[in-house]
Amino acid sequence: MARLIEEKDASEEVRTVYEDIKATRKTDWINNFWKAIAFHPPSLRLLWTQVKQVMAPGALDPLTKEMIYVAVSVTNNCRYCISSHTAAARAKGMTDEQWAELLAVVALANETNRLAIGYDVPVDEKFLQE
Template identity: 50%
Template sequence: MAEQRLATVRLVEESEATGAVAAIFADIKATKKLDFIPHFWRVLATNPTQLELVWTRLKAIMHPEAEGRTGRLDPLTREIIALAVSATNGCAYCINSHTAAVRKLGLDVEALGEVMAVVALFNGTNAIANGYQIEPDVFPPLD
């Protein structure tokens, strides 16, 4: 029987992590309040530079509070946006990860349905506007 593959590369086990990778793994667990390192980060750990770049950017944008900053968007709003983009992009891994996050932040199943309805609505209306090549006529303020 073939072994189950989790990715196209062998994931770095947390017990194998040393140096910068071990430090980033510890930061991920502390920042995200997890007791394990998700597959995504274990795959990125095969290239420590990429792991550091992606984690640093994600932490700054998705977890500004962990860096002593106050984001203008609350954590639930940031995760809803991440979920909406993930659904639009069709990333099963990301959909599951961000659905878990929004549920952990208090979004109930009914509200999750509303999020998916908004995603579906605007994927459709965006396709219509693109298909007809409609010129914009409503603009945001420039301030």
């Protein structure tokens, strides 16, 4: 089980990242993921920079990004990631109905992926031209 670095025990370097996480997310709470990665401060800094940039509003809205995150986490069977990103998606407005449809699409995609792989379906000319 991960050793978690609590805020009161954090080095100056780690605390700076924690403060930026709290400011960016407008919360006073740090979830366990960051407390675990803080074990290796260079990873913490690098990763937070990346998450902050990739998950910011852009051509895709933040809720769509969170739902894509959940889709990958379910496919990879990462319990922590499903829990944290489902909570994040809910905080951004995901309804129960949307969550159920998200899982239905993820499940369907995992099913049809194996049919395409098993039957070894050749990619249509038309898709290659695009």
